[in-house]
Amino acid sequence: MVLERFWSAQAIRMIALIGLLLVIVFLGFGHSLVHDFAPIDDTLLVRENLAIRGLSWENLRYVFTHFDPELYIPLTFVSFQINYVLGGLSPFGFHLGNVMLHVANAYLVFLMLQTFLKDRSGKSRFSSTGVAAFAGALIFALHPLHAEAVVWIAGRKDLLFTFFYLLTLVLYLRGREGAHRNAWYWGSVLCGLLALLSKATAMTLPVILLLVDWFASVAESRDSPLRRRLLFINKIPFFILSFLFAFIALSGKERIVGSSSMLDTGLVAIRSFGHYLWQFFVPIGFSVFYQQRDPITLLDPYFAVPLIVILILSAVSWYFRRSKPWIAFGFLFYLTTLSPTFFNFHKGLISFYAVDRYAYLPSIGVIFVVMMLLQHFLKKIPPTIKSQIHLNSPAFAQATVGRQFSILNFLSLIFIIVPLVVLSRHQTRIWDTPESLYAHAVAVDPASVPARATLAQALRQMNRNSEAFAILKEGLTYGDDVSYHLEAGNIYAANGQVGDAITEFTKASKMKPDLPEPIFSIGNLEEHRGNIDLALEYYSKALALDPSYVGARVRIADILIDRGELAEAEEQLVEALRWNESYFGANVQMYRLRMKQGREEEAKMYLERAKALRPGEAIDPLTP
Structure with missing residues (x-):
């Protein structure tokens, strides 16, 4: 009898929800299953990475003792090893793994929101239990802001660390509510470790757990100095792990951290804070590159407006910290989980202010506030209107959330699903080929140097050199850049115009004397000319600039x-x-x-x- 009740009330509900999320995610991102490896990092991390070729002891030892080369993500590499064991180097298996992880994360978002969307009596804040949590999970599952993390195989690290991060929160919350608290607690510590092994960005976990405790204490109206002390003590294992992995992460990012002033870093962080909020509510104009080109100053609205938004949200959060703690919780969740990315605005020749996948986990804080605002709006609807649109659907209730379901709720879910499916499918197709990916980036920002340089490179690799030159020439109208001369040199070299290629590489080297690539390229051309001693001299100069070359x-x-x-x-x-x-x-x-x-x-x-x-x-x- 107990088993029958379990299957009817819990397992069927869980299977129905996961199945529905699976279908919805495949509608949005399923097209990625036919994609090849992406042109950014997939070759380095997967296709030409011997360390992911199977689950041997040697491969495991290697991934747990090496960076990628910048990040320490051993568990992500283990997931790639599992993919290889199951399906070799077929990109289908790797893409399927990403999609399934995203489905799992969407379900964990549902579980977390379901816990948070309860009032102080423990009952659902909504008349239809779980509908709000499911709506939030739908937004997370389908938002095109998450396309980069899901569609890009190398984005696995963000999916995987988020999975264990959310699992940590769910287990921790379960331990607060019921029996077997020690088992739930140590399970959450283990998942926290697995999150850090997937990506060190999970170092914010102890702060978020303190935030969860604060939110729960306000909601439950029970707090005391002894309870606060005990709750802080049980975060000690999380803090120790976070400090350890933060140190490891800084070791891999040593050459990147500190490449700009603290003021510039702070202002770019403010811009990124505002950018992701804008992209969440206005989901258009996504790009693989968000280059920071203009001078960094508060006189620029791109920096000033987000700062004003932060100050307003801080003031509102503080003012309503007792009556509406969900505002502060959502705001601080978003800000805290985003904060590790504030020190990572440089890669190679690129300075950028945003990366779509960085908002994958932080977006949950925004979704939580949106759901609470929706609840507040629904409370304002007069009872007479609610009675006119209310409809009982026992069949749907038994299969999904187990409570009454209304026409208003149904229409709200359809309103969420349809436009987000359209947008996410469009964003997924942008990743079809290197040309489509980079051409879209140029269309979003015609002045983007990395977008134009990589599009020209993709065209050159398809022997469409005249088109590649046209892309570079058009970019010069927005300003000169070393990347344009590097790629122009590569195009000339591909055409056999060695003299012109050396001229372009020499220009690039003069523009940025500490850059090894143009010097190496000149050496390569001299070697092909037969000037071996001169080539060796250039190679040695390039190596002196970058010993890791x-x-x-x-x-x-x-x-x-x-x-x-x-x-x-x-x-x-x-x-x-x-x-x-x-x-x-x-x-x-x-x-x-x-x-x-x-x-x-x-x-x-x-x-x-x-x-x-x-x-x-x-x-x-x-x-x-």
Whole structure:
């Protein structure tokens, strides 16, 4: 009898909700299953990453002792290893994994919102139990702001850490409410550790748990110094783990943190705060690049307006902290979970103020406030109007939320689902090809340097060099940039116009003398001209600017092997493989080196690794 009640009241409800979320998510993001690997990071992290080729002890040891190369995300790599075991390097399996994780996260959002959307008596704040939580889960599941995290395979780290982050909150909340508190608590600590192993951005967990305790204490009208002390003590394991992983994260980001002043960092953080709010409520104009080009100053409305919004929200949160604590909770959840991204506004030559996937978890705070505002609005509807539109639907109630369901609720859900499905499907299709992805970025911001440079690169790789040049020339009307000269040099080199290519690379080097890429490119062209000594000089200069420049080490080693300077070549290749053991060229050259040294067994190992990295690429057989 108990088992029957369980299946009728709990399991069926859970299965129905997950099934409905699954269908809805596939409507929005299912098209990503036919995508190939994306042109950004997917090759580095998945396609040409030997460490994800199976669940061997060696692979596990590697991912738990190395960065990616900037982030420490070992559990994310383990999830890629599982994908490889199940389906090899087929992108379908990796995309399916992302979609299923997003479905799981949407369900966890439902569970969390269902707990928070209860009044002080423990009853639902809404007349239809769970409808508000489900509406919030729908917004999370379908919002096009989340497309980047779901559609991009490398976005797995944001999906995975959010899964364990939300699971930590759900278990912690369960421990507050019922029996077996120790089991729920230590389960939440374990999930917190797994979240940090997925991505160190989860370091905000202890602060959010304190925020949860504060919100619950206000809602439950029970607080005392002893209770506050005990609640703080049980956060100690979370704080210890967060500080540890924050230190690890800073180790990987050492060259990025500190590349701008604290004032500039603060102002760009303010802009990003406002940008994500705008994109949430006005879900158009998404891009893979949000370049920060203009001077950073409070006189710019892009910085001033978000600052005013922050000050207003802070004042409102403080004023209503007792009567309407949900305002402060949602605002602080959004701000706190977004804060780790405030120090990550540089990558390569790009300075940017936003990345869509960074808002994946913080958006839950905004969704919570929206649901509470909706509840406040529904309370204002006169009873006479409610009685006219109310409808009982026992069948739907039994299958989903178990309570009365109204026409108003149904229409509200349809109003949420339809436009968000349309928008999310459109955003998913933008990721169909590198050309469509970067062309859209140019359409959103025609002055975006990274958008134009990467679009020109994509066109060049398709041998559409004249179109690539046109994209770069049009970009010059918005201002010159080193990236344009780098890509122009690559196009000239592809056309065999070596002199013009060297001219462009030289311009790029003069514009940014500490940049190794143009110097390396000149060395590569000189090598093809037969000027080996000059090429070696350029490669050495590039390496001096960036010791992690694996390509430069590989070209130096190639020259040294040809000259018979095998010990020096080995030194370069060992360092290259230390930086990236899955670098194709390093494995090929190490194969050559070992063959020259008469170490054929080792040579075969490197040859097999090179073939595994690029199965279709021909590698000349060598003999000692």
